[in-house]
Amino acid sequence: MSSLRDMILAEVQEKGMRLQNSGNDINIRRNNKGANKAGSGLQELLLINRLDKLFYLRDHLDEDRAGLHASSIIVSDADLCYRQQVLSLLYKQNQSPELPVRLMRIFKQGDAIHRKWQDLFVKAGIAEEIEGRSYSEQYELYFTPDAIINLDGKKYVVEIKSMNTLSYQRATSHPSGRKQMQLYMHLKCIPQGFVLAEDKNTQEWKPFIEEYDPETVKPILARLNDIQEMKQAFLKYNEMPPRKCKKIDSKKSVECNMHDACWNVGMGRIRL
Numbered sequence: 001m002s003s004l005r006d007m008i009l010a011e012v013q014e015k016g017m018r019l020q021n022s023g024n025d026i027n028i029r030r031n032n033k034g035a036n037k038a039g040s041g042l043q044e045l046l047l048i049n050r051l052d053k054l055f056y057l058r059d060h061l062d063e064d065r066a067g068l069h070a071s072s073i074i075v076s077d078a079d080l081c082y083r084q085q086v087l088s089l090l091y092k093q094n095q096s097p098e099l100p101v102r103l104m105r106i107f108k109q110g111d112a113i114h115r116k117w118q119d120l121f122v123k124a125g126i127a128e129e130i131e132g133r134s135y136s137e138q139y140e141l142y143f144t145p146d147a148i149i150n151l152d153g154k155k156y157v158v159e160i161k162s163m164n165t166l167s168y169q170r171a172t173s174h175p176s177g178r179k180q181m182q183l184y185m186h187l188k189c190i191p192q193g194f195v196l197a198e199d200k201n202t203q204e205w206k207p208f209i210e211e212y213d214p215e216t217v218k219p220i221l222a223r224l225n226d227i228q229e230m231k232q233a234f235l236k237y238n239e240m241p242p243r244k245c246k247k248i249d250s251k252k253s254v255e256c257n258m259h260d261a262c263w264n265v266g267m268g269r270i271r272l
């Protein structure tokens with residue numbers, strides 16, 4: 001018969017063995033953890049790489065950009081190139097180069113904020129048009145208001161803009177958004193509208209409400225008329241507005257959607 005002392009010794013030995021074994025387990029697990037960490041780091045990179053590609057997927061409704069668009073007409077005098085606008089009425093555009101994924105993610109976030117408001121307008125039954133693509137034959141201009149809503153029998157053109165916190169807090173209006181909205185108000189004959197500004201970090205939002213202002217729209221329409229005259233001058237007398245870019249490889253030229261047609265390089269001038 002084993003004494004109490006033997007029994008205790010046996011139990012201590014067994015526990016010691018178990019502890020030693022579990023110590024080995026811990027070491028093995030620790031080593032595995034190191035290897036796993038490296039493995040999961042690699043896995044993480046592969047996953048990020050794979051999913052970042054999703055930001056470049058195009059909707060089945062996406063089509064190649066063609067023609068004159070409202071957003072390119074409301075830019076500053078320094079940025080406006082009449083040659084670019086006339087060419088866009090006649091020739092195929094270079095499609096946008098791939099942007100860095102960092103920017104693609106930011107754009108997608110902006111799209112998501114647009115969709116959120118547009119869905120809410122539809123759910124509430126106040127949406128008259130959501131991204132209704134319109135065309136002005138007079139100016140050969142495509143334009144797409146974010147939304148047209150009807151509140152208590154009054155129609156509003158809505159332009160949705162997401163902003164970072166600092167810009168949002170400082171903003172008392174949205175200069176480019178309001179020009180776009182005023183042009184849409186003119187073309188759609190709707191005398192009220194608002195820029196719906198949202199802070200993309202906090203989801204706070206505020207409307208910049210405006211009545212139709214002919215003084216804002218006048219210079220934009222003058223530009224559109226000039227573009228039509230310049231187009232006719234080109235068709236009749238082969239006179240093209242002068243180049244704004246001094247060099248073919250300047251930043252503005254490289255980023256221009258009419259680069260190939262302007263310099264007659266690459267795909268050159270393909271008629272629409």
Ligand code: SF4
Pocket residue numbers: 081083084087242243244245252253254256257258259262263
């Ligand atoms: S490349 Fe420069 S000059 Fe030519 S159309 Fe574009 S912006 Fe104008």
